[in-house]
Amino acid sequence: MKKNNLTIKTLVYLAIFSIAILLLLWIIQIQFLQVFYEKYQIDNITKVASYIEEDTDSLPASLEDYAYKYDMCIQYYTLDGTIGYNLKNTGCLLGSSNYQIAKYKSHLLTSDKKYIKLYAPNTGTKSIIYLINLGEGNYIFLNTTLEDLNTTTSLLKNQLIYIILMLIVLSIIMSIFISKRINKPIIKIIEKAKELGRGNYNIVFDKSNIAELDELSEVLTVAASEMNKTEELRRDLLANVSHDLKTPLTMIKAYAEKVRDLSYKDDEKREKDLNIIIEESDRLNVLVNDLLDLSKLEAHAEELNITRYDLVADINAILKRYDIIKETENYKFIVDMPSKAYVLADQSKMDQVIYNLINNAIEHTGEDLTVKITVKKQKDTYLVEITDSGKGISEADKALVWNKYYKKEKNHKRNVVGSGIGLSIVKEVLEHHKFEYGIDSKLNEYTTFYFKIKKTR
Numbered sequence: 001m002k003k004n005n006l007t008i009k010t011l012v013y014l015a016i017f018s019i020a021i022l023l024l025l026w027i028i029q030i031q032f033l034q035v036f037y038e039k040y041q042i043d044n045i046t047k048v049a050s051y052i053e054e055d056t057d058s059l060p061a062s063l064e065d066y067a068y069k070y071d072m073c074i075q076y077y078t079l080d081g082t083i084g085y086n087l088k089n090t091g092c093l094l095g096s097s098n099y100q101i102a103k104y105k106s107h108l109l110t111s112d113k114k115y116i117k118l119y120a121p122n123t124g125t126k127s128i129i130y131l132i133n134l135g136e137g138n139y140i141f142l143n144t145t146l147e148d149l150n151t152t153t154s155l156l157k158n159q160l161i162y163i164i165l166m167l168i169v170l171s172i173i174m175s176i177f178i179s180k181r182i183n184k185p186i187i188k189i190i191e192k193a194k195e196l197g198r199g200n201y202n203i204v205f206d207k208s209n210i211a212e213l214d215e216l217s218e219v220l221t222v223a224a225s226e227m228n229k230t231e232e233l234r235r236d237l238l239a240n241v242s243h244d245l246k247t248p249l250t251m252i253k254a255y256a257e258k259v260r261d262l263s264y265k266d267d268e269k270r271e272k273d274l275n276i277i278i279e280e281s282d283r284l285n286v287l288v289n290d291l292l293d294l295s296k297l298e299a300h301a302e303e304l305n306i307t308r309y310d311l312v313a314d315i316n317a318i319l320k321r322y323d324i325i326k327e328t329e330n331y332k333f334i335v336d337m338p339s340k341a342y343v344l345a346d347q348s349k350m351d352q353v354i355y356n357l358i359n360n361a362i363e364h365t366g367e368d369l370t371v372k373i374t375v376k377k378q379k380d381t382y383l384v385e386i387t388d389s390g391k392g393i394s395e396a397d398k399a400l401v402w403n404k405y406y407k408k409e410k411n412h413k414r415n416v417v418g419s420g421i422g423l424s425i426v427k428e429v430l431e432h433h434k435f436e437y438g439i440d441s442k443l444n445e446y447t448t449f450y451f452k453i454k455k456t457r
Contacts, residue, residue: 011175018167026160038117038126038146044070045115045130045142052132052140063140072144079137091125091145098122104129105141117146185213193220201228245287248280255280290421293352297428304346304432308456311341311350311382315373318354322362330369331362337375341382344454349429354384356422357449361388364447381436381452392443401439402427426451 028036048070055062060076060083067074067085073092074085087095094101098121108116108131115130130142185208192203203224205217255273263269296302315337325331343350361371365388372387393401402423430437430451437451 010179011172014171014175015168018164018171022160022164022167025163041144041146042115042128045072045128045144048072049114049130049132049142053134056134070144072142074143075141077137077139077141091120091123091127091147092143093118093120093127093129094141094143096121105131108141109133109139182210182213184208185210185217189213189217189220196220196224196227199231201225201231245284248284248287251280252277252284290425293425297425297432304349306344307347308342308344309347311343311384311453312337312339312375314347314351315354315375318351318358319373321355322358325362331365332368332370334370334372335374337373338377341375341377342456343382344456345433345435346429349433350453353426353429353451354386356426357386359422360449361386361447364388364390366390377455378452381455383450383452385448385450387446387448389446392445393439393441393447394443398439398441423449 048066052059052063052066063074063076063083064085066072067089071089073087073089073094075087075094076083076085084095086092100118100121104116104118107113108129113131115128117126117128119126126146128144128146132140132142134140185206188208189205192205196203201224203221205220205224207214207217255277259270259273259277263273315335319333319335322331322333326333358371358373365371368389370389372385374383374385374387376383376385426449427437433453435451435453437449439447439449441447
């Protein structure tokens with residue numbers, strides 16, 4: 001059995017707890033028993049004295065009741081004589097003619113003390129004599145023993161030895177029971193966690209009616225579900241990246257072979273084929289660069305270079321890149337922006353954000369091939385909105401579109417101008433800037449991606 005086994009640890013903890021309880025009992029019952037008993041007797045005799053002082057009208061008749069009720073002896077001195085109660089009680093010192101007892105009584109009468117503790121001259125038993133001075137020559141002595149508790153202490157010591165043995169056995173039984181009760185669901189969690197480690201993410205961790213373990217099971221079940229989603233996204237990512245790498249590579253090879261074998265003598269055809277090779281190489285370069293940029297952003301490998309620049313001029317410069325598809329494919333860009341909008345951000349990173357959002361809008365816009373770019377001035381920020389007229393995004397899919405190569409439809413669509421991971425780059429850049437961003441969409445009408453960028457003068 002391992003030294004860190006739950007059964008061993010439970011046994012150790014219960015043993016420590018039992019020993020702590022026994023030590024506490026030992027200190028209280030053995031070491032301080034005499035102290036507690038003496039305090040109890042002093043408090044008791046003080047209480048009786050207060051009863052007597054409050055009820056002097058019933059004296060001396062009540063003294064006999066007090067003597068027998070509280071197991072003490074009482075001596076009542078008056079000008080008319082002395083009356084004793086329970087003086088023959090074992091250990092009573094008030095009826096003794098010993099000069100030392102008389103000396104102690106005299107000392108109480110002449111001092112401010114109310115009681116004195118002493119050892120009986122003949123027996124050595126510890127006692128207490130208490131004085132109640134009623135004035136005018138009337139006073140009362142109370143006496144009770146402060147018994148030696150050695151016999152009681154020895155008895156308690158023997159009892160504690162048996163209790164220790166019983167607690168040790170009970171600790172072993174309890175530790176085995178508790179460890180089995182807790183160990184069983186933990187072992188189940190461990191076994192399923194091992195399956196999770198082997199790549200089986202379709203796992204539900206069972207509950208055990210132990211709050212902490214149930215919470216752990218819920219967390220692990222959610223983790224398994226998220227890992228399953230991540231694994232699906234990873235497979236999709238590999239498939240999609242492979243597709244986007246393979247397509248331009250295939251076309252590059254095909255057109256290169258065509259130039260080599262067929263069109264190398266025809267200047268016009270050769271130039272056309274070489275332009276396709278260049279376009280596909282550019283597409284391949286975009287994909288590779290986007291993958292590198294995304295990996296750097298996710299690793300926070302690059303620090304932001306915050307500068308002041310004109311956002312409107314920047315967007316206009318980015319839109320010029322799309323002149324070719326405006327001319328060849330009839331895409332339309334509707335722009336609603338102020339004349340100038342100075343902001344604080346990393347310009348190159350924000351260029352990636354705007355470029356990728358426009359690419360996404362181009363890819364998903366409707367049959368009207370229209371993309372709208374809006375910049376609105378707010379209190380401390382500029383709100384940038386890029387809208388397409390496509391099919392829209394459901395509420396369930398809004399959080400998922402930021403994932404790498406996420407597609408609602410599993411069949412991968414080749415991007416018109418982008419790499420397919422643009423929205424992941426957008427998300428990483430905006431979160432690195434700590435800019436607010438989001439999606440507003442209505443099914444079969446439009447989708448707007450927006451973000452807020454810090455304004456400056």
